[in-house]
Amino acid sequence: xxxxxxxxxxxxxxxxxxxxxxxxxxxxxxxxxxxxxxxxxxxxxxxxxxxxxxxxxxxxxxxxxxxxxxxxxxxxxxxxxxxxxxxxxxxxxxxxxxxxxxxxxxxxxxxxxxxxxxxxxxxxxxxxxxxxxxxxxxxxxxxxxxxxxxxxxxxxxxxxxxxxxxxxxxxxxxxxxxxxxxxxxxxxxxxxxxxxxxxxxxxxxxxxxxxxxxxxxxxxxxxxxxxxxxxxxxxxxxxxxxxxxxxxxxxxxxxxxxxxxxxxxxxxxxxxxxxxxxxxxxxxxxxxxxxxxxxxxxxxxxxxxxxxxxxxxxxxxxxxxxxxxx
Amino acid sequence: xxxxxxxxxxxxxxxxxxxxxxxxxxxxxxxxxxxxxxxxxxxxxxxxxxxxxxxxxxxxxxxxxxxxxxxxxxxxxxxxxxxxxxxxxxxxxxxxxxxxxxxxxxxxxxxxxxxxxxxxxxxxxxxxxxxxxxxxxxxxxxxxxxxxxxxxxxxxxxxxxxxxxxxxxxxxxxxxxxxxxxxxxxxxxxxxxxxxxxxxxxxxxxxxxxxxxxxxxxxxxxxxxxxxxxxxxxxxxxxxxxxxxxxxxxxxxxxxxxxxxx
Numbered sequence: 335x336x337x338x339x340x341x342x343x344x345x346x347x348x349x350x351x352x353x354x355x356x357x358x359x360x361x362x363x364x365x366x367x368x369x370x371x372x373x374x375x376x377x378x379x380x381x382x383x384x385x386x387x388x389x390x391x392x393x394x395x396x397x398x399x400x401x402x403x404x405x406x407x408x409x410x411x412x413x414x415x416x417x418x419x420x421x422x423x424x425x426x427x428x429x430x431x432x433x434x435x436x437x438x439x440x441x442x443x444x445x446x447x448x449x450x451x452x453x454x455x456x457x458x459x460x461x462x463x464x465x466x467x468x469x470x471x472x473x474x475x476x477x478x479x480x481x482x483x484x485x486x487x488x489x490x491x492x493x494x495x496x497x498x499x500x501x502x503x504x505x506x507x508x509x510x511x512x513x514x515x516x517x518x519x520x521x522x523x524x525x526x527x528x529x530x531x532x533x534x535x536x537x538x539x540x541x542x543x544x545x546x547x548x549x550x551x552x553x554x555x556x557x558x559x560x561x562x563x564x565x566x567x568x569x570x571x572x573x574x575x576x577x578x579x580x581x582x583x584x585x586x587x588x589x590x591x592x593x594x595x596x597x598x599x600x601x602x603x604x605x606x607x608x609x610x611x612x613x614x615x616x617x618x619x620x621x622x623x624x625x626x627x628x629x630x631x632x633x634x635x636x637x638x639x640x641x642x643x644x645x646x647x648x649x650x651x652x653x654x655x656x657x658x659x660x
Numbered sequence: 661x662x663x664x665x666x667x668x669x670x671x672x673x674x675x676x677x678x679x680x681x682x683x684x685x686x687x688x689x690x691x692x693x694x695x696x697x698x699x700x701x702x703x704x705x706x707x708x709x710x711x712x713x714x715x716x717x718x719x720x721x722x723x724x725x726x727x728x729x730x731x732x733x734x735x736x737x738x739x740x741x742x743x744x745x746x747x748x749x750x751x752x753x754x755x756x757x758x759x760x761x762x763x764x765x766x767x768x769x770x771x772x773x774x775x776x777x778x779x780x781x782x783x784x785x786x787x788x789x790x791x792x793x794x795x796x797x798x799x800x801x802x803x804x805x806x807x808x809x810x811x812x813x814x815x816x817x818x819x820x821x822x823x824x825x826x827x828x829x830x831x832x833x834x835x836x837x838x839x840x841x842x843x844x845x846x847x848x849x850x851x852x853x854x855x856x857x858x859x860x861x862x863x864x865x866x867x868x869x870x871x872x873x874x875x876x877x878x879x880x881x882x883x884x885x886x887x888x889x890x891x892x893x894x895x896x897x898x899x900x901x902x903x904x905x906x907x908x909x910x911x912x913x914x915x916x917x918x919x920x921x922x
Contacts, residue, residue: 343918345918397918400752400918403756404755404756405752405755405756405917405918406917406918407914407915407917407918421915423755423914425663425758425759426758428756428757428758429758431756432756433752433753433756435752435753438749438750438752438753439753440753440754440756442674442678444678444681444682445674445677445678445681449674449677449678452670452674453670453671453674453764454757455670456666456667456670456671457667457671457757457758457759457764458757458758459663459666459667459758485681
């Protein structure tokens with residue numbers, strides 16, 4: 335379905351010394367630096383899977399998505415998506431995929447979203463009846479009816495992103511590449527977008543590969559995780575597995591500050607008391623804490639995903655995994 | 661190609677809607693291409709004492725009025741659009757669609773034509789009030805030849821700008837290169853000097869060049885001092901050559917696409 339084998343992308347970036355002299359010099363002799371954005375990446379994704387693509391800024395996530403969508407030519411290695419080589423940009427291939435970029439837009443800026451939808455209908459050659467059905471469905475899922483006839487420039491960021499999603503899905507793609515689809519959106523809008531993406535995956539069995547900075551996107555949407563750093567694949571597996579491995583402990587939280595809890599191993603953290611303990615020790619510490627605070631103040635949490643990933647990258651920085659660990 | 665032809669009417673309709681949204685900007689852009697009026701004033705003064713190489717004041721007025729019309733009807737902005745889209749990566753969303761983005765750009769170019777005529781109407785009317793002799797009725801053959809020549813001139817101008825725009829896949833400075841092209845074009849296309857006023861050998865060579873094919877050719881066909889058949893043939897040859905070059909460089913450019921941020 336999606337096959338990536340030893341994928342590498344190297345950018346040639348011109349170097350320029352700062353200032354006027356540097357500009358003049360670069361006119362005559364340009365120095366270049368090769369930047370390896372993606373190095374020897376391999377993975378496979380099955381039809382209907384939802385996969386999260388995670389890594390720090392500049393890790394190579396977006397570059398990989400662009401190669402999968404046929405925007406960039408790989409420097410070496412092989413990519414197959416739905417049996418096609420994406421960079422051939424075969425029209426049959428393009429009709430089955432979509433790439434939504436949180437920071438780029440396809441909506442025509444000065445016209446209402448409806449016009450971009452029409453433009454896509456014409457460009458994808460979607461039959462009118464099918465187009466109307468799909469659009470109606472997207473309008474009700476995304477709740478964008480009131481936005482359809484307002485110029486795009488008058489929409490808020492969140493409203494625009496919902497219309498971007500509609501425009502990107504009109505041709506009912508089988509594969510969705512989503513690059514930071516919730517970037518800059520408020521929490522409520524993030525939740526709506528997440529629910530929508532999950533719905534599309536369930537309804538149409540569409541494959542979803544998503545990058546995000548928001549761990550909640552990943553936690554809510556993608557059972558499988560690909561972690562990439564400095565262009566290399568660092569982890570490929572279930573999110574729960576990674577959390578168990580990196581942060582097996584539970585956090586026992588008391589929602590008030592109670593000095594009597596300090597001897598039990600609690601530390602104060604922003605108006606709360608938190609103790610990190612092994613799962614098997616949770617019962618014991620809860621019982622002892624109950625002696626000091628009411629039950630209503632007590633809770634048990636898993637380590638937040640941000641913390642899990644933070645630990646993962648710190649560990650990676652200290653010791654790269656052995657060959658084949660991914 | 662068939663898919664593009666089927667989609668084109670919709671593209672055109674939306675492009676017209678876009679032009680309506682941009683109308684103020686459009687008028688300013690259109691007015692930047694009115695140099696023929698300046699040239700008309702200059703040559704009018706220069707020929708006040710008598711015809712130059714057979715061109716009298718009325719001939720100059722008619723020549724530059726038609727030149728202004730052709731210049732506007734063959735006006736293309738795709739170079740600036742492509743350059744900006746390639747360098748900023750705005751091209752990416754368009755590349756995801758199963759149709760070459762140049763089709764949409766072409767629809768935008770065509771959609772601007774009614775606006776150009778709208779702005780141009782009063783300007784030409786003003787010139788006609790000043791020099792009523794610019795009004796003339798061409799022969800049917802000249803008018804038909806002009807229509808074909810005008811379309812070919814638009815295509816030559818379009819492909820030339822596409823080629824310079826596509827250079828942005830490789831260089832940051834493709835706009836600067838186009839300025840060089842524009843300078844030569846202004847001299848050899850008939851934009852500032854009617855070709856018959858150039859030295860005979862220069863004019864003879866210029867007739868075969870793409871500069872003339874994109875502006876002077878339709879002007880001269882309409883005014884009746886260029887042979888229709890050979891002129892159209894030269895233009896058609898340039899459309900074929902430049903079209904093929906655009907196709908090839910576009911595909912090569914896509915391999916290079918992906919400057920940081922794209």
